[in-house]
Amino acid sequence: MEKYIEKLENIFKQAKQEIEEIKNLKELEEWKIKYLGRKSYLANFSEILKNLDLEERKKVGEFYNQTKEKLEKIYHQQKEKLSEEEIEFDFYHPGNQVYYPTLTLISSNLKKIIEIFQNMGFIIIDAPLIVSEYENFDSLNMPKFHPAREMWDTIWLKEPRNYLLRTHTSAFQVPFLKKYKPPIRGIVPGKVFRFEATDSRHDFEFYQIEGISVSENSNFSHLRYIFEEFFDNYFEKKITLRFRPSYFPFTEPSIEVDISCVLCNQRGCSVCKFSGWLEVAGAGMIHPFVLKEAGIDSKKFQGYAFGTGLERLIMLKYQINDIRLLHSSDLRTNEISS
Amino acid sequence: MKFRVRDLENYFSQKLNWKEISEILTDKAFESSYNNGVLEVDILANRYPDASSFVGLAQEIAALIESKIKYPIIKIKEGKEKINQFIKVKNKTAKTPFYFGRVILGVKNDKSPTWLKELVESYGFNSVNFIVDLSNFVMLEFGAPLHVFDLDKIKNKEIIIREAQKGEKFIALNNNFYSLQGGEILITDNEKILALAGIIGSKEAEVDLNTKNIFIEAAVFDPATIYKTSRSLKITTEASYRFERMVIPQRSLQALERLSFLIQKNIGGKVLKGRVFLGKIDKTKPIEIDLKRLEKFLGISVNFNQIKKFLSFLRIKLIKRKKDRIQVLVPEDRIDLKNEEDIYEEILRLYGVNNPKRVFEPPSHSSYVDESFTFNYKIKTYLKELGFSEVYGYNLISIKDYEFFKSILEENQKPIEFLNPLSENYTYFEFTLLPNLLKSCSLNQKRFKDLKIFRLEKVAYRENNEIKEFYNLCLLINKKEPFEILKELKTTLNYLLAKFNINSDIIFESKNCEFSDPFALGFLFDKEFLKIGLIKRKLLEVYDIDYNVGFMEINLNELKKVSTSYKRFEYWGDYPEITRDLSFYISKNYNTKKIIDSFEKLKIKNLKKTILLDIYFPHDFPDKKSLTFKFIFQSPEKTLTEEEVEKEFQKIKEFVSKTFEAQIR
Numbered sequence A: 001m002e003k004y005i006e007k008l009e010n011i012f013k014q015a016k017q018e019i020e021e022i023k024n025l026k027e028l029e030e031w032k033i034k035y036l037g038r039k040s041y042l043a044n045f046s047e048i049l050k051n052l053d054l055e056e057r058k059k060v061g062e063f064y065n066q067t068k069e070k071l072e073k074i075y076h077q078q079k080e081k082l083s084e085e086e087i088e089f090d091f092y093h094p095g096n097q098v099y100y101p102t103l104t105l106i107s108s109n110l111k112k113i114i115e116i117f118q119n120m121g122f123i124i125i126d127a128p129l130i131v132s133e134y135e136n137f138d139s140l141n142m143p144k145f146h147p148a149r150e151m152w153d154t155i156w157l158k159e160p161r162n163y164l165l166r167t168h169t170s171a172f173q174v175p176f177l178k179k180y181k182p183p184i185r186g187i188v189p190g191k192v193f194r195f196e197a198t199d200s201r202h203d204f205e206f207y208q209i210e211g212i213s214v215s216e217n218s219n220f221s222h223l224r225y226i227f228e229e230f231f232d233n234y235f236e237k238k239i240t241l242r243f244r245p246s247y248f249p250f251t252e253p254s255i256e257v258d259i260s261c262v263l264c265n266q267r268g269c270s271v272c273k274f275s276g277w278l279e280v281a282g283a284g285m286i287h288p289f290v291l292k293e294a295g296i297d298s299k300k301f302q303g304y305a306f307g308t309g310l311e312r313l314i315m316l317k318y319q320i321n322d323i324r325l326l327h328s329s330d331l332r333t334n335e336i337s338s
Numbered sequence B: 001m002k003f004r005v006r007d008l009e010n011y012f013s014q015k016l017n018w019k020e021i022s023e024i025l026t027d028k029a030f031e032s033s034y035n036n037g038v039l040e041v042d043i044l045a046n047r048y049p050d051a052s053s054f055v056g057l058a059q060e061i062a063a064l065i066e067s068k069i070k071y072p073i074i075k076i077k078e079g080k081e082k083i084n085q086f087i088k089v090k091n092k093t094a095k096t097p098f099y100f101g102r103v104i105l106g107v108k109n110d111k112s113p114t115w116l117k118e119l120v121e122s123y124g125f126n127s128v129n130f131i132v133d134l135s136n137f138v139m140l141e142f143g144a145p146l147h148v149f150d151l152d153k154i155k156n157k158e159i160i161i162r163e164a165q166k167g168e169k170f171i172a173l174n175n176n177f178y179s180l181q182g183g184e185i186l187i188t189d190n191e192k193i194l195a196l197a198g199i200i201g202s203k204e205a206e207v208d209l210n211t212k213n214i215f216i217e218a219a220v221f222d223p224a225t226i227y228k229t230s231r232s233l234k235i236t237t238e239a240s241y242r243f244e245r246m247v248i249p250q251r252s253l254q255a256l257e258r259l260s261f262l263i264q265k266n267i268g269g270k271v272l273k274g275r276v277f278l279g280k281i282d283k284t285k286p287i288e289i290d291l292k293r294l295e296k297f298l299g300i301s302v303n304f305n306q307i308k309k310f311l312s313f314l315r316i317k318l319i320k321r322k323k324d325r326i327q328v329l330v331p332e333d334r335i336d337l338k339n340e341e342d343i344y345e346e347i348l349r350l351y352g353v354n355n356p357k358r359v360f361e362p363p364s365h366s367s368y369v370d371e372s373f374t375f376n377y378k379i380k381t382y383l384k385e386l387g388f389s390e391v392y393g394y395n396l397i398s399i400k401d402y403e404f405f406k407s408i409l410e411e412n413q414k415p416i417e418f419l420n421p422l423s424e425n426y427t428y429f430e431f432t433l434l435p436n437l438l439k440s441c442s443l444n445q446k447r448f449k450d451l452k453i454f455r456l457e458k459v460a461y462r463e464n465n466e467i468k469e470f471y472n473l474c475l476l477i478n479k480k481e482p483f484e485i486l487k488e489l490k491t492t493l494n495y496l497l498a499k500f501n502i503n504s505d506i507i508f509e510s511k512n513c514e515f516s517d518p519f520a521l522g523f524l525f526d527k528e529f530l531k532i533g534l535i536k537r538k539l540l541e542v543y544d545i546d547y548n549v550g551f552m553e554i555n556l557n558e559l560k561k562v563s564t565s566y567k568r569f570e571y572w573g574d575y576p577e578i579t580r581d582l583s584f585y586i587s588k589n590y591n592t593k594k595i596i597d598s599f600e601k602l603k604i605k606n607l608k609k610t611i612l613l614d615i616y617f618p619h620d621f622p623d624k625k626s627l628t629f630k631f632i633f634q635s636p637e638k639t640l641t642e643e644e645v646e647k648e649f650q651k652i653k654e655f656v657s658k659t660f661e662a663q664i665r
């Protein structure tokens, strides 16, 4: 009887010694087969018990059960320990290389701008790129042979004659006011084209955002509200505005709109040429000539119009210093677009 | 325009801080900067006639700093002899509204003194001689160009102002030869052309150091004619630049007097009595202003005393006041001030353009966004979800692009071509987005194994002489396996159709195409809306692209017409679906669409849906194609048994083998 207990004790001692050396789950499974598997000494212990008398069987049986439980326990302990140690992870692992598709900065920024103006009650209208000379010039108080036309160098169509690629979104002012009767306020965003040499700040095509508001009251103080809200929201910071006198044939009075430099917060930098101001938009009270062309009584209704360049805003916001990068079809330009 | 401040200082009695002046100018008139004795002023186009001169700018500065200027001295000693005995002027064209002149006899022309030489040169003129330099100085002083003729070179002492005839020849001072178009204004005598009016003189009556007797011309010529002549002959001079921006008649007259005085004072001579004076200077008309409207128009509140003060600085006379209505008279040299709004602008400038405070104006209507913006943005987002990136692209294409893709245009469609293209790279407006997308592909291909890009832009062409302009979407996939490319394009199309709830079937029509093979047109409700295919190898070489390119271009106008933003709910049914798959070979020539449609006509019991799973072309049977369909059976009333379904499925199998001689796999 004693020898069986001794044998079980030795088996356990040996098993415990071995299991402490085990470094992986595979070895542990081999250990389990050796000590607890079908062919193990313990598995066949019932044969031994059968031959013992009742008293001995009870005693040895109890010891056998304890040994088996102990073996199972250290097996599970070791398994748990090994499983834990198995999962090693460096949290600087880069994850999988995934390509993130993108939209152009133009698309994502135009979307944002449209939302800002929509929230201020503007309707957002799409207008044609190819327009007549009348729409682009004459209707805006710029008759033929007027030197003011040279502010907008034009790409003309071969046919039909007197058609052109719009040089500014203002080409839609008169059609807009004819279609949507006052009181009305609207935004006309889109591409415009200039017969112009390309450099880091100019390209022959770019986007403009035209704004129009005509009612019985619309004036400069309302325009100021709209501009402040727009620029604050677009640049996501507090912007100071400065209005300066200007001239456009289709507004009277006309103004130039400066914003406080978004790069240096008016401490002075090369972008604002150390003036603290950035010129970003032109605006004015719509000229009575234009209202008349649209069939609107200029004594009853009045309003403002403004225009700003989308690329200019994007370049300032994201600090891109060459419009040709923004207009490149290279996908790397998109990478900062969300 | 750049001014030496020492030239402006002559018109002020007080000392000025020019840095400060440049800031005041920027705030209230023109963007300006001051550096090293030079004031650079960006004079606005409408103010060019009155402010682009020493006197004009000094007057503007005086108004802004609430001061007055010292006016240039004019003290001519006229002789007894009358001018009309020495010169006669006949004007034969309405394009010369004003023509003034003086005659000075016995001048002693000379080289210019240093101060004058330096002055004209610092404004970009070549110093010629005393008389010519003085006339340029006075032009700078008053903003009105003058022309001096050698009186002795004018035949019969008679000047005729007339319009040119087509084909007339003119040799300018600079020896350039011009053939005239007709309609240009000419200053002539009985024999010769003395000057191309308002632009450049000829050598015929040129003033030189031997000149003794002179005729000084001061005039106003029709701006549009000068503009046209200057552009068509490609001559721009200081004079033409000013005439096409309009010269003020009053200033022209003052300049004439000032030059006569300066010549007499500096190089002597007898100024004859009287002047040539053609044209009538109208008195300015009073402008009526409503003070209540002024406040509403500008968004400011300003009291009458302030307004009165502003007007006086601007030399605008207040002639009448009746409650809120006042009448004003503008000075003769402010021809830009024509209506009520112009006066508002003047008051606002002095009040401070930057002073109106922000005020919220409630909108009087609800806001909405043109469908094209929302629709287009949705498409862009969907494509992004499928792994496509958007690329920027110009709307203009080259002659080469046009040649490769012109077959896209139908017979009654013509491209939009430019009269003055920027270069041969930008000669046409896009009628397909493909060429510029291919250029982008070429640019990006190296950095991507599978490149998926798109553009969504306007395309345009003329159809039966009418301009058509609408949005297209063009997708491109660049990778090795052509079959995979086309399959992915089809997946993308399915996704878009599902997103826009378009349930109807697309009819594909395979075609020969100059730039693509295989290539097909897609139709929705008998309307062509889609082009899809693989770009031919030779074209890929032209655009420098490795691997294969598949494309799909969709007319969004047509797509939008049939799309809806929501669809009706469909219940999936109470009883289970049972499915059967069927694969078979048939002759390549069978139109797949006809096979699909034929199942619908079969009237199979409880067949809920037929789905085409796959098509492929087996290598072993070169004249066959393999189709795989999934048939879904479901009854609205009960659970179908396998036997019931099997019976119906057999019918389909029999139909397929019989009708299409199919070999079931």
Ligand SMILES: [Zn+2]
Pocket (backbone or CB within 6 Å): A261, A262, A263, A264, A265, A266, A267, A268, A269, A270, A271, A272, A273, A274, A276, A277
């Ligand atoms: Zn700055």
